[in-house]
Amino acid sequence: MTQAPEKMVIVSGIQPSGNLHLGNYFGAVQQFIQFHEGGHACYYFLANYHALTSLRDGQRLLNLTRSTAADYIALGLDPGRCSIYLQSDMPEVCELQWLLTTVTPMGLLERCHAFKDKAQQGIPSDHGLFAYPVLMAADILIVSANRVPVGQDQKQHIEVTRDIAQYFNNVYGDLLTIPEAFIPESVATVPGRDGRKMSKSYNNTIELFAKEEEVRQQIYSIVTDSASVAEPKDPEKSMLYAILKLFCNLEEQAYWQDRFRSGGLGYREVKQAIFDRFMEKFGPARDRRKELESQPEYVDEILKRGVDQARKVALPLVRKVREAVGIPNN
Ligand code: ATP
Numbered sequence: 001m002t003q004a005p006e007k008m009v010i011v012s013g014i015q016p017s018g019n020l021h022l023g024n025y026f027g028a029v030q031q032f033i034q035f036h037e038g039g040h041a042c043y044y045f046l047a048n049y050h051a052l053t054s055l056r057d058g059q060r061l062l063n064l065t066r067s068t069a070a071d072y073i074a075l076g077l078d079p080g081r082c083s084i085y086l087q088s089d090m091p092e093v094c095e096l097q098w099l100l101t102t103v104t105p106m107g108l109l110e111r112c113h114a115f116k117d118k119a120q121q122g123i124p125s126d127h128g129l130f131a132y133p134v135l136m137a138a139d140i141l142i143v144s145a146n147r148v149p150v151g152q153d154q155k156q157h158i159e160v161t162r163d164i165a166q167y168f169n170n171v172y173g174d175l176l177t178i179p180e181a182f183i184p185e186s187v188a189t190v191p192g193r194d195g196r197k198m199s200k201s202y203n204n205t206i207e208l209f210a211k212e213e214e215v216r217q218q219i220y221s222i223v224t225d226s227a228s229v230a231e232p233k234d235p236e237k238s239m240l241y242a243i244l245k246l247f248c249n250l251e252e253q254a255y256w257q258d259r260f261r262s263g264g265l266g267y268r269e270v271k272q273a274i275f276d277r278f279m280e281k282f283g284p285a286r287d288r289r290k291e292l293e294s295q296p297e298y299v300d301e302i303l304k305r306g307v308d309q310a311r312k313v314a315l316p317l318v319r320k321v322r323e324a325v326g327i328p329n330n
């Protein structure tokens with residue numbers, strides 16, 4: 001990692017493709033908050049153009065976009081310290097995407113997991129999925145970001161962004177800032193209820209804002225082995241421990257590791273502990289989220305202000321890029 005400048009530009013987004021879950025919080029939103037508390041210039045957006053690669057129900061996308069914006073605010077993103085906006089309110093990202101596309105080698109995109117996995121499984125994929133990393137590069141480069149807080153699954157896409165920016169700079173001069181991913185090891189991949197990465201699209205999530213009974217049901221359906229209560233268990237092999245640990249400080253982690261290893265710990269007790277810790281941690285955000293339900297104008301106002309701020313840095317960059325490639329600014 002290069003020496004971090006004191007004040008950095010931070011950018012990241014979440015797709016409004018489903019309800020926010022523990023993986024989104026620990027893998028992304030928690031770091032978003034840390035960066036804005038650190039006084040950096042932070043841009044957090046709802047990637048609704050990206051969501052179109054997995055969601056083809058217009059009304060549902062609109063509803064999720066609105067509700068995810070409220071989720072962001074309820075979780076503690078402070079509109080006074082960061083810009084929160086809809087990707088589609090800055091349509092210049094699509095223009096920049098095209099300009100970047102023209103310097104992006106096919107091979108770079110063909111190597112990307114999201115696309116390759118589908119192709120290998122014989123699932124037909126569309127150009128949207130193939131070009132997804134270029135749109136993501138545009139989101140990042142348009143605000144000249146230094147750091148991008150994301151989960152491990154996005155690491156490759158950030159590397160692609162760096163490559164694309166370098167290709168562009170080699171041809172047209174040093175206009176684009178080369179960003180770095182920010183992925184804290186302990187939260188890089190939050191496992192889902194079935195042991196795969198927790199993902200909105202895998203139906204294996206624990207949702208941050210589901211009704212209390214649904215949250216309980218989701219937590220109680222985390223897959224476990226059939227070990228009896230009496231048996232000692234290896235916490236490092238337990239998905240339950242991997243999820244519980246997210247809520248624990250080092251001392252608490254040591255306590256639970258010991259309980260796992262000593263035997264006499266039943267999975268029900270661990271599930272109850274996860275549920276209790278979940279409610280303790282997210283209770284205030286869940287209350288705030290309910291209040292925001294009746295304040296849609298407030299959320300709209302924040303999004304409007306957010307995009308105005310983001311465009312202040314994005315549009316001058318787009319103008320410079322147009323100039324460099326020979327597209328007239330008007
Ligand atoms: P989808 O299934 O539609 O791709 P998703 O659940 O993967 O949805 P995204 O909107 O793609 O969510 O990702 C938003 C952010 O959350 C990204 O930075 C991503 O890396 C992070 N993230 C998503 N799932 C996890 C996870 N299980 N662990 C850690 N980070 C995650």
Ligand code: MG
Nearest residue numbers: 015153199200
């Ligand atoms: Mg994803």
